[in-house]
Structures are given as C-alpha cells and as structure tokens.
Amino acid sequence: MKILLIEDDREAASYLIQALDEAGHVSHHAADGETGYAMASSMDYDVLIIDRMLPRRDGISIIESLRAEDDNTPVLILSALGEVDDRVTGLRAGGDDYLTKPYAFTELLARVEVLARRSSPNEGETHFEVGGLSLDRLSRKVERDGENILLQPREFRLLEYLMKHSGQVVTRTMLLENVWDYHFDPQTNVIDVHMSRLRSKIDKGYKGQILHTIRGAGYMIK
Amino acid sequence: MAYQSSIQIQRSQTVEIEREIRELVRLEKVRGIRSVANVVQKLARRAGPGIYYLGDEKGRKLVGNVSNFPMEVLTQNGIHTFNYSIEQALPDNIGNNTKGVGYALVSSRKLKGGFRLIVGRDIVERRGYTSIIFRGFLFGVIGIVILSLITGGITAKRVLKRIDSISDTTDKIMSGNMSQRVPITKRNDEFDRLATSLNDMLDRIENLMSGLKEVTDNVAHDLKTPLTRMRSKAEAALRKGVSAKDQRAALQATIDESDQLIRTFNALLMISRVEAGTPSGSFASFDVSEVAKDMAELYEPVAEDAGIELILKTEKEVSIYANRELIGQALVNLIENAIKYAGGGKAKNKKIVLSVGEENKNVRIEVSDNGVGIPKEDRERAVERFVRLEKSRTEAGSGLGLSLVRAVAKLHKGEFYLQDNKPGLRAIIEIPKDKQ
Numbered sequence: 001m002k003i004l005l006i007e008d009d010r011e012a013a014s015y016l017i018q019a020l021d022e023a024g025h026v027s028h029h030a031a032d033g034e035t036g037y038a039m040a041s042s043m044d045y046d047v048l049i050i051d052r053m054l055p056r057r058d059g060i061s062i063i064e065s066l067r068a069e070d071d072n073t074p075v076l077i078l079s080a081l082g083e084v085d086d087r088v089t090g091l092r093a094g095g096d097d098y099l100t101k102p103y104a105f106t107e108l109l110a111r112v113e114v115l116a117r118r119s120s121p122n123e124g125e126t127h128f129e130v131g132g133l134s135l136d137r138l139s140r141k142v143e144r145d146g147e148n149i150l151l152q153p154r155e156f157r158l159l160e161y162l163m164k165h166s167g168q169v170v171t172r173t174m175l176l177e178n179v180w181d182y183h184f185d186p187q188t189n190v191i192d193v194h195m196s197r198l199r200s201k202i203d204k205g206y207k208g209q210i211l212h213t214i215r216g217a218g219y220m221i222k
Numbered sequence: 223m224a225y226q227s228s229i230q231i232q233r234s235q236t237v238e239i240e241r242e243i244r245e246l247v248r249l250e251k252v253r254g255i256r257s258v259a260n261v262v263q264k265l266a267r268r269a270g271p272g273i274y275y276l277g278d279e280k281g282r283k284l285v286g287n288v289s290n291f292p293m294e295v296l297t298q299n300g301i302h303t304f305n306y307s308i309e310q311a312l313p314d315n316i317g318n319n320t321k322g323v324g325y326a327l328v329s330s331r332k333l334k335g336g337f338r339l340i341v342g343r344d345i346v347e348r349r350g351y352t353s354i355i356f357r358g359f360l361f362g363v364i365g366i367v368i369l370s371l372i373t374g375g376i377t378a379k380r381v382l383k384r385i386d387s388i389s390d391t392t393d394k395i396m397s398g399n400m401s402q403r404v405p406i407t408k409r410n411d412e413f414d415r416l417a418t419s420l421n422d423m424l425d426r427i428e429n430l431m432s433g434l435k436e437v438t439d440n441v442a443h444d445l446k447t448p449l450t451r452m453r454s455k456a457e458a459a460l461r462k463g464v465s466a467k468d469q470r471a472a473l474q475a476t477i478d479e480s481d482q483l484i485r486t487f488n489a490l491l492m493i494s495r496v497e498a499g500t501p502s503g504s505f506a507s508f509d510v511s512e513v514a515k516d517m518a519e520l521y522e523p524v525a526e527d528a529g530i531e532l533i534l535k536t537e538k539e540v541s542i543y544a545n546r547e548l549i550g551q552a553l554v555n556l557i558e559n560a561i562k563y564a565g566g567g568k569a570k571n572k573k574i575v576l577s578v579g580e581e582n583k584n585v586r587i588e589v590s591d592n593g594v595g596i597p598k599e600d601r602e603r604a605v606e607r608f609v610r611l612e613k614s615r616t617e618a619g620s621g622l623g624l625s626l627v628r629a630v631a632k633l634h635k636g637e638f639y640l641q642d643n644k645p646g647l648r649a650i651i652e653i654p655k656d657k658q
Contacts, residue, residue, distance in 0.1 A: 085504050102484055104477075154519060178522060184551040185557050186484060187623075193523040216474075 033057025
C-alpha cells in the first residue's frame with residue numbers, strides 16, 4: 001500500500017515511516033503543508049495521513065483543496081486537538097477518519113488499512129464469508145458450518161463490521177466508533193466483554209477459531 | 223436682552239411723559255397758563271430725573287430746571303433726545319451725581335399763546351437701568367460660572383474619587399491580592415452598578431484562579447506519581463542482568479502507564495474545554511432515552527460480569543437539545559463509576575438503575591446503585607477534579623469522571639448532584655428541556 005505522511009515533527013515522522021515500512025507499506029513523507037499538498041495532488045496514494053497543524057499550510061485546507069479537485073483518496077487526520085468539535089470540523093472538511101495524538105501505532109495502522117480498503121469496491125457487498133462463518137446483510141442471517149446462529153441486533157452489527165474488514169485488525173475504539181457511534185474512551189474493558197460474548201456464539205464448539213484477539217491492538221476475523 | 227429692556231424702559235418713559243404733558247395741557251385749558259407754570263415749577267424742583275420747562279414764545283425760560291434746549295426742541299412738537307448741560311444736580315437713583323452733561327428724552331408741546339411746554343426725563347436714569355441690568359447679567363453670568371465651576375469641581379472630584387477607588391482596587395489585584403473588591407456606596411448609582419458588576423467579574427475570576435491552582439496542585443500530584451513510576455520502571459529495565467523477557471514486560475508496563483497518563487490528560491483537556499463552553503454548533507436535538515439505551519446495552523455485559531444487574535428505566539422519548547457525545551460521555555462516566563463502587567456494597571442483589579425522565583421543565587438523567595455510597599460530607603468534594611475519596615485512592619481511575627459530568631451538566635445550563643440512595647449513591651443530572 002502506498003501512503004503519504006504529511007507531518008512536521010521529523011522524529012515522529014521517521015518513527016512512523018519506519019513502522020509503516022515494517023508493516024509492509026511504501027510510505028513517503030512531506031514535512032510541510034505546501035510540499036505535502038504538491039505531492040498528494042501529483043502522485044497516486046492509497047491513503048493520506050495528514051497532521052492537522054502544519055507549517056505553511058494547515059491540514060484541513062489541504063484536504064479541502066484535494067476534495068475540491070475530486071481527489072477522493074482516503075485521509076486520516078492526525079491531531080493534538082481531540083474534542084468532539086475538532087473531529088467534526090476535520091471530518092466535514094473531507095477527512096475520512098480522525099486520530100488524536102498521542103496514539104498507539106497499532107491503532108493508526110489498523111485505521112489506515114481499513115481506510116485503504118474502504119476505497120475498494122466491496123462497500124456494497126451484502127454477503128460475507130470467512131472460513132465456515134457467513135453473514136448475510138439482507139436476510140440478517142448468520143451461519144457457522146451450516147448452523148444458524150441467533151445474534152442480538154448489536155452483536156450482528158459488531159460481526160458485520162468485523163467481517164467487512166476480515167483479515168484486518170480492528171481496534172476497540174474503531175468498534176466503539178463504528179458499531180455504537182460514540183467517540184469516548186471507556187475506562188473499562190467494555191468492548192472486550194461484548195467480544196467474548198460474540199465469540200462464545202460464533203466460535204465456541206466449532207472447529208477452528210475465526211475471531212482472533214490481536215494482543216495490544218484489537219480483534220481480527222480470518 | 224439688556225438692549226431690549228432699555229428700549230422697553232424708554233418706551234414706558236415716553237408714555238409717562240406724554241401722560242404728564244396731556245395733564246398739563248388740560249390744566250392750561252381749565253385753569254390757565256399761570257397754574258401750569260406753578261405746577262411745572264413744583265415739579266421742576268422735585269429731586270429726580272424729571273425735566274420740566276415752560277417758556278415764552280421767544281424761547282425764554284419762565285420756569286423749569288433746564289434751559290439750554292436745542293433749537294428744534296423749542297420749535298418742534300414731539301419727542302426728542304439730546305445732550306444738555308444740567309444746571310441743578312439731578313441725583314439719579316443709583317446715587318451718581320449727574321451734574322455736568324446730561325442726556326434727555328423729552329416731549330415738547332406748543333401751548334396757546336405761544337408758550338412752550340417741555341416735559342422729559344434724564345436718560346442717565348435709563349442708562350443707569352441699563353447698567354444695572356448689565357451688571358445683573360454680569361453678576362448672574364459670573365455667579366453661574368462660579369457655581370458651575372464649584373459644582374463641576376465637586377462632581378468631578380467625586381467621580382475622580384470613585385474612579386480612583388476602582389483603579390486602586392485593580393492595582394492591588396494586579397499586584398497579587400485577588401481578594402480585593404471595589405467599594406460599593408449606598409447611593410446605588412451608576413458607579414455602584416459598575417462596581418457590582420466588576421466585583422461579580424472578580425469573584426468569577428477568583429473562583430477560576432483558585433480552581434486552576436487546585437487543579438495544578440492535583441495535576442502535579444496525580445501526574446507526577448505515574449511519571450515517577452514509569453521512570454523507575456524504565457530505569458530498572460536498563461540495569462545489567464535483566465532478562466530480555468523482563469525488559470519487554472517493563473516496556474509494556476511503561477506503555478500502559480503512559481496510556482493511563484494520556485487518558486488523564488484527555489479527561490482534563492475535555493473538562494477544561496467543556497467548562498470554557500464548546501460552540502453550540504455541536505448541539506442538536508436528540509432522544510436521550512435512546513442514548514441511555516445504547517449505554518445500558520453497552521455496559522450491561524460488563525455489569526453482569528461484575529455480578530451487578532443493570533436496569534434501564536426510560537420514558538418513551540425524551541427529546542433534548544444538547545451535545546450527544548458529551549451526554550453519552552457523562553452517562554458512561556456515571557455508569558463506570560457505579561459499576562466500580564456498587565460491587566463493594568452489602569446488598570445481596572447488586573444493581574444499578576439508569577433512568578431518564580422528564581420532570582417539570584427538566585430532563586432528569588439518574589444513575590443509582592446500592593453499593594457503598596459516599597458519606598454526606600464527602601459528596602460535594604467527590605465532584606471536584608482529581609478527588610478520589612480516601613478509600614478509593616488505590617482504585618484505578620483518574621478522579622476526573624464526576625468533574626466532567628458536572629462540567630457537562632453546567633454546559634447545558636443544568637445541575638449535577640449526588641444523593642443518598644439508602645444504601646448506595648444516586649447521581650442526578652438535570653438539564654433544562656428548552657432550547658438554549
């Protein structure tokens with residue numbers, strides 16, 4: 001995956017580039033807003049990671065310009081400003097996701113990978129199948145090895161999100177944001193409890209594990 | 223004006239002179255010229271500004287107090303004004319001796335037999351009037367000027383004194399004495415109103431400052447502790463002879479500590495942002511019971527794992543104009559708090575009741591548990607930033623949860639308070655239903 005990182009903190013940037021390389025992605029770096037905008041509009045990237053406060057040109061205006069030019073490359077906004085309103089401004093300007101500094105690299109990586117997938121055409125898919133597990137969005141049926149599994153509405157949405165991003169790490173905050181539509185930071189292991197319930201329904205008593213816990217990161221269906 | 227009144231005076235004197243002339247002419251008709259001469263002589267002797275003359279057809283004076291009239295006065299009937307020399311002192315009514323040159327207003331009339339009758343007034347009197355009036359005006363003007371200077375001076379001095387007292391106070395405040403207040407008098411004038419609003423503002427600033435100071439102190443304590451822990455963990459991992467496995471564990475512990483620190487910072491930032499007031503653009507109308515339902519559903523498994531029953535009581539739809547994220551966050555804080563503390567109670571069936579309802583014009587969001595509760599004397603303090611009541615000092619958490627709830631309630635012009643649930647704690651948020 002080809003990633004452009006626009007970030008003025010060189011140390012943070014070099015660490016991030018290195019980590020993205022290790023994760024198997026090709027990443028370029030721009031240290032200011034003007035250079036970043038020039039690179040983003042002249043080259044093809046799968047995902048743009050844009051810091052909100054940049055020298056010479058701020059992140060929001062870069063995103064607005066790109067969107068005005070019909071460039072729909074997914075954008076992850078990085079910002080030290082993490083309040084509800086900041087997030088709303090960022091997403092309104094055309095950002096696809098918003099991550100507050102300081103962040104865990106695993107969180108950033110998971111979000112970048114999900115964003116890259118978002119631009120690919122599986123968005124409208126109605127049927128997902130992973131291993132022996134299948135989920136149909138239209139009939140709202142879930143089956144494991146041919147057996148019907150009854151899920152609560154929220155459990156269904158949880159599994160739907162995980163299956164849509166099968167093979168990708170999904171973090172707890174991503175689940176909270178996308179399945180519950182809240183952006184707060186729970187102190188307790190609230191998501192884990194839901195996941196263990198879901199797991200007991202889709203994995204327990206079947207051969208082979210489909211729902212995996214990724215240590216220090218989140219969950220993955222594969 | 224002075225000129226106007228002197229004309230007025232001249233006019234009234236002319237009328238008087240004409241009246242005297244008419245009387246004397248009538249006297250001449252009834253009693254003859256001799257009587258007229260007698261009366262004129264008497265009148266001429268009287269002190270005052272009167273000018274009386276009776277002469278023969280050749281212009282010689284028979285009786286009177288003035289003789290050197292100009293020719294036209296002696297030959298032409300009517301009103302004349304002229305300078306003349308006074309033969310006899312005519313003390314005017316302001317005490318000036320007018321001997322010398324006079325100025326006269328006279329009426330001249332030819333009588334039967336060629337006699338000429340002249341009646342008039344010395345205009346010095348009129349001039350006197352004019353000068354009296356002028357002097358009056360002058361005194362008046364000077365008086366007004368002096369009076370206004372004095373009153374202006376007094377007012378200015380009073381105003382300056384009041385302003386000085388305000389600037390004195392601000393000086394003292396700027397030099398660090400925040401408890402100073404602008405003195406208020408009993409007059410209840412504009413200055414007092416200004417002083418009152420200044421004092422209100424100062425109260426607010428002082429509150430904020432003392433809040434800030436308290437927070438800084440607490441930040442120092444609550445952030446330094448984990449930082450110290452983190453540092454010593456890293457240091458220990460660097461020591462010789464530490465296995466790679468232990469080093470990894472130490473690094474993981476460092477990350478966990480820093481995550482907790484970040485969480486605390488985020489909570490702090492959020493509180494200060496909320497207290498400063500987020501722009502109302504983030505406000506919208508939504509159903510609070512829907513949010514409560516989401517939260518109950520989210521936390522129900524967590525509560526269940528902790529052996530606590532989470533019960534949701536909501537009315538059909540409770541619409542509110544608010545910031546959905548913040549209301550959600552406040553609810554989460556209350557629920558997490560309840561789960562944390564409900565476990566410690568003696569009640570057999572531990573439960574948390576989450577209810578949303580309308581009361582009067584308020585939306586009431588309530589989270590109650592039957593756990594250990596908070597003693598009455600500690601309830602106020604429990605809402606303060608960083609306060610974890612002694613017993614729970616060792617529990618995980620930033621001690622910011624309830625402060626954020628209060629900040630959120632205040633942002634929505636509402637209230638947040640804690641009550642005894644007998645046993646347990648009842649946390650209540652009340653927010654006005656109306657659009658703000």
